[in-house]
Amino acid sequence: MNGTVRDGEVVVGDDARQRFYDSRGYGRPLEADRLALAPVEAAHLLFRGDLDAVDGQAFEAFLSAHAGSGLGVRFLVYKDLRDRGFYLSPAREGWVEDPNDVDFVVYPRGKGPEDGDVAHRVRAIGERASVDTDGLAGTVLAVVDEESDLSYFEAETFEPTGGSDYEPEPATGELLDDRVVVSDPPPDLHERGFYGRPLATRDGDRAGALHLSLLEAGYLAAEGALGLVGGSVERIVARGREVEGERFDRRLRAYRTLRDRGAAPKTGFKFGADFRVYESVESVSELGHAEYLVRVLPAGHTFSPRDLALDVRLAHGVRKRMVFARDTESTTNEGAGGLDWLAVSRLTP
Amino acid sequence: MNGTVRDGEVVVGDDARQRFYDSRGYGRPLEADRLALAPVEAAHLLFRGDLDAVDGQAFEAFLSAHAGSGLGVRFLVYKDLRDRGFYLSPAREGWVEDPNDVDFVVYPRGKGPEDGDVAHRVRAIGERASVDTDGLAGTVLAVVDEESDLSYFEAETFEPTGGSDYEPEPATGELLDDRVVVSDPPPDLHERGFYGRPLATRDGDRAGALHLSLLEAGYLAAEGALGLVGGSVERIVARGREVEGERFDRRLRAYRTLRDRGAAPKTGFKFGADFRVYESVESVSELGHAEYLVRVLPAGHTFSPRDLALDVRLAHGVRKRMVFARDTESTTNEGAGGLDWLAVSRLTP
Numbered sequence: 001m002n003g004t005v006r007d008g009e010v011v012v013g014d015d016a017r018q019r020f021y022d023s024r025g026y027g028r029p030l031e032a033d034r035l036a037l038a039p040v041e042a043a044h045l046l047f048r049g050d051l052d053a054v055d056g057q058a059f060e061a062f063l064s065a066h067a068g069s070g071l072g073v074r075f076l077v078y079k080d081l082r083d084r085g086f087y088l089s090p091a092r093e094g095w096v097e098d099p100n101d102v103d104f105v106v107y108p109r110g111k112g113p114e115d116g117d118v119a120h121r122v123r124a125i126g127e128r129a130s131v132d133t134d135g136l137a138g139t140v141l142a143v144v145d146e147e148s149d150l151s152y153f154e155a156e157t158f159e160p161t162g163g164s165d166y167e168p169e170p171a172t173g174e175l176l177d178d179r180v181v182v183s184d185p186p187p188d189l190h191e192r193g194f195y196g197r198p199l200a201t202r203d204g205d206r207a208g209a210l211h212l213s214l215l216e217a218g219y220l221a222a223e224g225a226l227g228l229v230g231g232s233v234e235r236i237v238a239r240g241r242e243v244e245g246e247r248f249d250r251r252l253r254a255y256r257t258l259r260d261r262g263a264a265p266k267t268g269f270k271f272g273a274d275f276r277v278y279e280s281v282e283s284v285s286e287l288g289h290a291e292y293l294v295r296v297l298p299a300g301h302t303f304s305p306r307d308l309a310l311d312v313r314l315a316h317g318v319r320k321r322m323v324f325a326r327d328t329e330s331t332t333n334e335g336a337g338g339l340d341w342l343a344v345s346r347l348t349p
Numbered sequence: 350m351n352g353t354v355r356d357g358e359v360v361v362g363d364d365a366r367q368r369f370y371d372s373r374g375y376g377r378p379l380e381a382d383r384l385a386l387a388p389v390e391a392a393h394l395l396f397r398g399d400l401d402a403v404d405g406q407a408f409e410a411f412l413s414a415h416a417g418s419g420l421g422v423r424f425l426v427y428k429d430l431r432d433r434g435f436y437l438s439p440a441r442e443g444w445v446e447d448p449n450d451v452d453f454v455v456y457p458r459g460k461g462p463e464d465g466d467v468a469h470r471v472r473a474i475g476e477r478a479s480v481d482t483d484g485l486a487g488t489v490l491a492v493v494d495e496e497s498d499l500s501y502f503e504a505e506t507f508e509p510t511g512g513s514d515y516e517p518e519p520a521t522g523e524l525l526d527d528r529v530v531v532s533d534p535p536p537d538l539h540e541r542g543f544y545g546r547p548l549a550t551r552d553g554d555r556a557g558a559l560h561l562s563l564l565e566a567g568y569l570a571a572e573g574a575l576g577l578v579g580g581s582v583e584r585i586v587a588r589g590r591e592v593e594g595e596r597f598d599r600r601l602r603a604y605r606t607l608r609d610r611g612a613a614p615k616t617g618f619k620f621g622a623d624f625r626v627y628e629s630v631e632s633v634s635e636l637g638h639a640e641y642l643v644r645v646l647p648a649g650h651t652f653s654p655r656d657l658a659l660d661v662r663l664a665h666g667v668r669k670r671m672v673f674a675r676d677t678e679s680t681t682n683e684g685a686g687g688l689d690w691l692a693v694s695r696l697t698p
Contacts, residue, residue: 047548060532060558063525072526126527127618128592145618148528148546148560176412177421178475179497183409197497199396211497243477269476269494272659310621310663317666 003042003054010042010054011035020045025087025112028095038090039066040074044082047075070124074103077124077142080150084349086119087112101135106349120154120349131303133326137342140349143305151309151346158323158343162262163280166193168225173212175228175235178243180217182226185210194264194281195220213267214240214248215255222256246298253338254296254325268293271314277323292321292343299327312344321345352391352403359391359403360384369394374436374461377444387439388415389423393431396424419473423452426473426491429499433698435468436461450484455698469503469698480652482675486691489698492654500658501698507672507690511611512629515542517574522561524577524584527592529566531575534559543613543630544569562616563589563597564604571605595647602687603645603674617642620663626672641670641692648676661693670694 003010012020012027016035020026026045027035037045043066045051046059054062063072081088081104088106091099096113098121099105106120107113120140125131127145141153169186182189182196189195189210196210212220214236220226221233228235240248251274258265258277265275276290293315315322326340352359361369361376365384369375375394376384386394392415394400395408403411412421430437430453437455440448445462447470448454455469456462469489474480476494490502518535531538531545538544538559545559561569567589569575570582577584589597600623607614607626614624625639642664664671674688 060523060530063530064523067526070526072528128527143618145616146527146562146564147616147618148548148562149616149618151619174409174413177416177419178477178495179421181409181412199497213495213497215495267494267496267498269492269496269498269655269658270500271662272655306618306621309618310659313620314659314663314666317663 001051003037003051005055008039010037010039012037012051020050025089025107028089038092038095039069039071040078040090043071043075044078047079070126073126073144074124076144076148077122077150078104080142081106081122081349085109086349088122089113091121102139106140120347122152125305127305129305131305131308133297133301133303133324133340133342140347141305141308143309151305152349153308153312154345154347156343156345158321158341160258160261160263160277160323160341161279162258162264164193164262164264164278164282166281168193168195168220168223170225170227171220172227172229173217175217175231175239178214178239180212180214180226180228180236182210182212184208191284192281194266194278194284194287214243215252218252219256219259247296250296250298250325250327250339253327254294257325257339258294265294266290268295271318271320273311273315273322274325276320290320292323293318294323294325296339297324297326301326308344312346316346350400352386352400354404357388359386359388361386361400369399374438374456377438387441387444388418388420389427389439392420392424393427396428419475422475422493423473425493425497426471426499427453429491430455430471430698434458435698437471438462440470451488455489469696471501474654476654478654480654480657482646482650482652482673482689482691489696490654490657492658500654501696502657502661502693503696505692505694507670507692509607509610509612509626509672509690510628511607511613513542513611513613513627513631515630517542517544517569517572519574519576520569521576521578522566524566524580524588527563527588529561529563529575529577529585531559531561533557540633541630543615543627543633543636563592564601567601568605568608596645599645599647599676599688602676603643606674606688607643614643615639617644620667620669622660622664622671623674625669639669641672642667643672643674645688646673646675650675657693661695665695 003012013034017033026041027037030036086106088104089096091102096105102121103124104122108117108119111117122140122142124142136155137157143151171182171185173180173182195216196212199209218236264278264281268274268276271293273293274296275294277292279291312322322344324342328338352361362383366382375390376386379385435455437453438445440451445454451470452473453471457466457468460466471489471491473491485504486506492500520531520534522529522531544565545561548558567585613627613630617623617625620642622642623645624643626641628640661671670692673691677687677689
């Protein structure tokens with residue numbers, strides 16, 4: 001069977017509608033039993049030997065003729081999803097309901113374009129593309145790496161929540177380089193609030209002092225729960241900006257949102273992240289595992305797929321979710337601290 | 350007991366030499382049984398209550414007086430190593446044999462400054478410092494994170510080796526976007542050489558074609574083992590530079606070094622790295638696990654400790670070593686492909 005390119009689609013006649021659409025979910029039916037195929041569908045049918053040629057081009061020649069259009073990457077994703085047993089439609093205007101932000105609409109296994117259900121909305125990219133976070137929530141990112149292997153990442157909106165109800169009692173600290181030392185902290189500040197780290201770590205050490213990070217100190221100061229020896233609390237935020245620049249403000253906003261919602265964020269340094277987050281802390285001595293990791297991103301950030309793979313793989317390996325808090329630089333999102341929250345996880349479709 | 354600051358050291362008299370040096374390895378003996386302490390040692394003795402004051406300053410005041418000098422960070426590392434049962438000396442000129450590149454010389458457990466053995470050479474930094482890779486090999490990086498917790502990273506020189514002896518037979522490919530398609534590859538190119546990825550992944554697919562990455566293709570072309578349909582092989586490297594810039598040249602040099610030494614590098618995308626490396630491949634059907642991950646770094650690269658923590662943690666989680674190949678931009682290192690190789694691992698001292 002042969003096809004012909006017309007207006008960016010491949011048109012096939014004969015029994016194409018019955019063979020390809022009715023029984024296997026390829027294409028969009030035209031009048032007179034003809035079928036319109038998207039180039040990626042035509043490529044797959046050429047690869048499978050179900051189509052012989054399109055305007056005289058066999059599989060290799062057809063892909064070559066489309067070099068630079070991204071068809072190579074879309075073909076590999078399309079083929080992989082077909083190999084996994086899915087029917088899927090190219091997200092073209094007039095083909096599917098909401099074609100924005102994605103390349104394919106994938107139907108649940110055993111279902112097709114006529115059934116009305118959608119399993120995944122998939123964006124297909126090469127590993128060298130840069131990924132805008134806008135419109136990413138609710139989609140699956142299919143990344144073709146340099147060796148033509150595939151990784152899938154599912155992005156979902158995320159709402160931080162928590163169950164901690166500790167109200168910090170007032171304390172006084174001293175700014176020392178990039179931390180704040182509280183010599184005589186309220187006993188529950190660490191044990192129930194999970195603020196700071198005790199300096200004394202073994203018997204015989206002089207007990208008591210707590211080291212607060214600049215973020216912890218900045219938050220507690222804004223809550224009216226921390227005063228500073230010999231200076232106003234504004235010095236904490238000023239010091240944070242000195243050592244981290246704007247990143248400090250972003251991270252402080254993320255920290256504040258998490259605390260305000262009853263979660264306990266602690267540094268994610270050992271995981272290469274900004275925070276690890278405990279959704280509920282009753283007491284530090286009965287601490288469970290942190291549920292997720294947070295990386296805070298600047299406004300306008302675009303992901304390198306390789307960096308995303310690194311974060312998500314690490315989080316998966318330590319059995320935590322990977323969450324990104326993106327600065328929105330907008331005043332319309334104050335309830336979330338001016339941040340968009342996005343959870344990304346590995347997916348095996 | 351009290352001390353006095355003199356020339357950047359804290360001098361103590363009385364029985365200080367016997368109490369602190371002879372029995373616990375603090376300081377450097379002076380004449381007349383006096384002892385010179387580095388500020389970090391004095392801080393630790395103040396913290397422990399073994400010293401009462403230095404020029405009238407107790408522990409907190411002494412640290413405050415040294416704000417901005419990095420003493421806070423060094424104190425936390427010094428204290429942690431002491432807590433772990435080590436004796437250690439500040440790496441000061443005249444105190445230890447080779448004080449360059451590090452802050453502390455740590456003795457094996459049960460040994461001290463007089464015994465001549467060294468367990469670790471330790472550099473103490475805050476997580477916001479940037480780490481020059483020069484002089485890093487052979488040292489331990491002790492990173493104090495924003496919450497005053499510690500992570501240790503051991504850096505060692507690394508020599509890539511391998512046991513594969515496959516000599517690629519000539520093949521012909523076609524450049525398609527950012528990969529090369531070999532329609533009719535020599536049968537062993539993938540199975541024994543572990544080059545490329547077969548396009549056919551299930552029964553019924555038309556067999557044969559192999560996708561090569563631009564790196565694989567660039568290497569094979571330079572070896573005289575790959576020709577290009579309708580063009581010279583220089584187009585492969587030119588395409589690589591188009592899509593990756595200088596990074597492509599660096600990565601190709603690392604790839605070439607690994608292959609030339611008999612190892613088989615494949616993409617490290619799923620681990621967020623440049624390569625995963627198999628030291629020996631007999632055949633792909635009997636493939637073991639990759640032994641290490643490689644990230645290729647530009648000349649002059651400095652590490653952010655948090656990024657380092659991320660890479661090393663991920664590698665540890667998948668039971669591989671983390672190796673960095675740093676571009677040296679020098680002609681004196683041609684045997685290693687103009688790259689310095691550095692393995693970094695987590696350490697619990």
